[in-house]
Amino acid sequence: MIRSTIITVLLTVVFFVIGLAFWAWSSPEIIETSPVGALNELNPALTILIEVLVMLMAFIFLSVTVINLRLMLTNIRAGWTEVIVVLIVMTIVASAMFGLFVGAATVVLSLGFVVYLYLLQD
Numbered sequence: 001m002i003r004s005t006i007i008t009v010l011l012t013v014v015f016f017v018i019g020l021a022f023w024a025w026s027s028p029e030i031i032e033t034s035p036v037g038a039l040n041e042l043n044p045a046l047t048i049l050i051e052v053l054v055m056l057m058a059f060i061f062l063s064v065t066v067i068n069l070r071l072m073l074t075n076i077r078a079g080w081t082e083v084i085v086v087l088i089v090m091t092i093v094a095s096a097m098f099g100l101f102v103g104a105a106t107v108v109l110s111l112g113f114v115v116y117l118y119l120l121q122d
Contacts, residue, residue, distance in 0.1 A: 001072045005069060008061045008064045008068060009065050012062045015055075015057045015058035016058050018054050020097075022051055022054065022098075023097045051094075051102050052094075052102055052105045052109065055094040055097075058090065059087065059106065059113065060110075062086055063083055063086045063087075063113070063117075066078060066086055067082070084114075087114065091103050091107045094106040
């Protein structure tokens with residue numbers, strides 16, 4: 001359980017750092033010379049897709065981390081409250097960093113993972 005929690009924490013941090021890098025590279029002052037600017041020249045939808053997928057992966061690993069930590073610390077399975085709180089926090093973070101469209105796309109894909117978790121219970 002400890003190894004799993006450490007791995008999910010590290011992967012959460014990795015995806016948050018990638019998201020922060022994309023956010024910083026999207027700054028109007030440096031976008032022309034950044035990797036985001038190069039991606040925008042190729043296809044602007046590619047940048048949005050990468051941003052959505054990075055935030056989705058951050059949500060998945062953060063929610064698994066919360067579930068593992070709750071089980072490890074209290075010996076009680078995490079409830080839906082924890083998963084929904086993580087979903088709301090990730091939606092706010094994605095919307096604040098990348099805009100409303102990326103936030104909405106992230107919440108839709110994240111809801112797919114929440115449905116997967118629900119189906120996994122049965």
